[in-house]
Amino acid sequence: MIRRILAVGAVAAFSVTACTGGDAGDPPAEEAPSQAAEPQDAAMEPASVSIVVPEDGAVVDQGPLLVVMEVTGVTIAPAGTMDPGTGHHHLIVDGEVDWTLPIPNDPGVHYHMGLAQTEFTLEDLTPGEHQIVAVVADGVHIPLNPPVADTITVVVR
Ligand SMILES: [Cu+2]
Structure with a gap:
């Protein structure tokens, strides 16, 4: 009887230890699945584009200005590609965007990166403030819906 109690006690102790061990191991164990799930989550996020260079509000010297775009949730493909989930970059400088056309x-206002480029050099920005809008549009250049766009302002001196 005593032996059985001890045995039960030992099992209980083992269980507690196992649970404690399990708890202690949980954070990394939980991190791994959540990290593994991140690509899925990213894929389910709405597509987005960011102008990563230059920074919004940057003051730049007159001359060639490199603009670099990064996307999530959309694949950049050459103009003409009509596969769902793809598009190519455009830059609109001080211009209007018609989201349905x-x-x-x-050139000078609307630029197409029709070869699937992810960066573009604006050559002729005049001194002053300029608005640069990055828009991802489909194979026939119609902006994706919902819009995938980012706007920055730069000051050329
Ligand atoms: Cu285009």
Whole structure:
């Protein structure tokens, strides 16, 4: 009887230890699945684009200005590609965006990165403040819906 109690006690102690061990091991164990789930979560996030260079509000010297875009949730593909979830970058400098029509091709205002480029050098910004809008549009240059866009302002001196 005593032996059985001890045995039960030992099992209980073991269980507690196992649980404690399990608890102690939980944080890393939970991190691993959540990290593994992150790509899924990212895939389920709405698509987005960010102008990562230059910074919003940057003051830059006159001359070629490199603009670098980064996306999530959308795959950048050459113009003409109509696969769902793809598009190509556009930059609109001090211009309007019609979200339902193909982005025009008028250098100086609307620029297409039709070869799936993820960066572009603006060559001719005049001194002063400029608005730069990055827009991801589909294979026929119609902005994705919902819009995938980012806006920054730069000051050229
Ligand atoms: Cu285009």
